[in-house]
Amino acid sequence: MAPSVRKKWIGAILSIGIGLVLGQIGLTIGRAVVRRYNADLRSEGTEYMWDAIRKQHYDEVKGLIGNGGPGLADVNARQVGGITPLILAVQQDDPRMVQELLNLNADIKLRTADGKSALDIARELNRSNILPLLH
Numbered sequence: 001m002a003p004s005v006r007k008k009w010i011g012a013i014l015s016i017g018i019g020l021v022l023g024q025i026g027l028t029i030g031r032a033v034v035r036r037y038n039a040d041l042r043s044e045g046t047e048y049m050w051d052a053i054r055k056q057h058y059d060e061v062k063g064l065i066g067n068g069g070p071g072l073a074d075v076n077a078r079q080v081g082g083i084t085p086l087i088l089a090v091q092q093d094d095p096r097m098v099q100e101l102l103n104l105n106a107d108i109k110l111r112t113a114d115g116k117s118a119l120d121i122a123r124e125l126n127r128s129n130i131l132p133l134l135h
Helices: 003-054 058-065 085-091 095-103 118-124
Strands: none
Touching: 003 058, 003 085, 058 095, 085 095, 085 118
C-alpha cells in the first residue's frame, strides 16, 4: 500500500475513533443531563405533593406519585423531622388521604426523627378513624 493511501486510511480510522469517543462522551453527558432533569422534576413533584396532601387534593396526590408507576413525587419522601406523607395525613386526621397513600405503597414502617411511626402518631393523637387503616 502506498504511503499516501496508508495515511488516508490511518486518518480515516483515527477520525472514526475520535468520532466514536466524542459520541460516547456526548451520550454520557446527555444521560447525566436527563438524570438531573428527572431528579429536578421529581423534587418539584414532591414539593407539590406535600401541598396537595395539606389541601386534601386526592387526585392530584395520586397523579404526582404515579398510580401504579413511577411518578413525579416520592410517596415516602421526608420533611424536617422525618415526617412522611403518611404521617402528615395522620396528623391532619385525613383517613381518605391515609388510605390513598397506603394504596400508593406508602411505607407504614417509616419513623420520624424521634422514632415515631404513623401508627404511633395515630395512637398519640387519638385518631380512632385512622387506626384500623394502619393495622
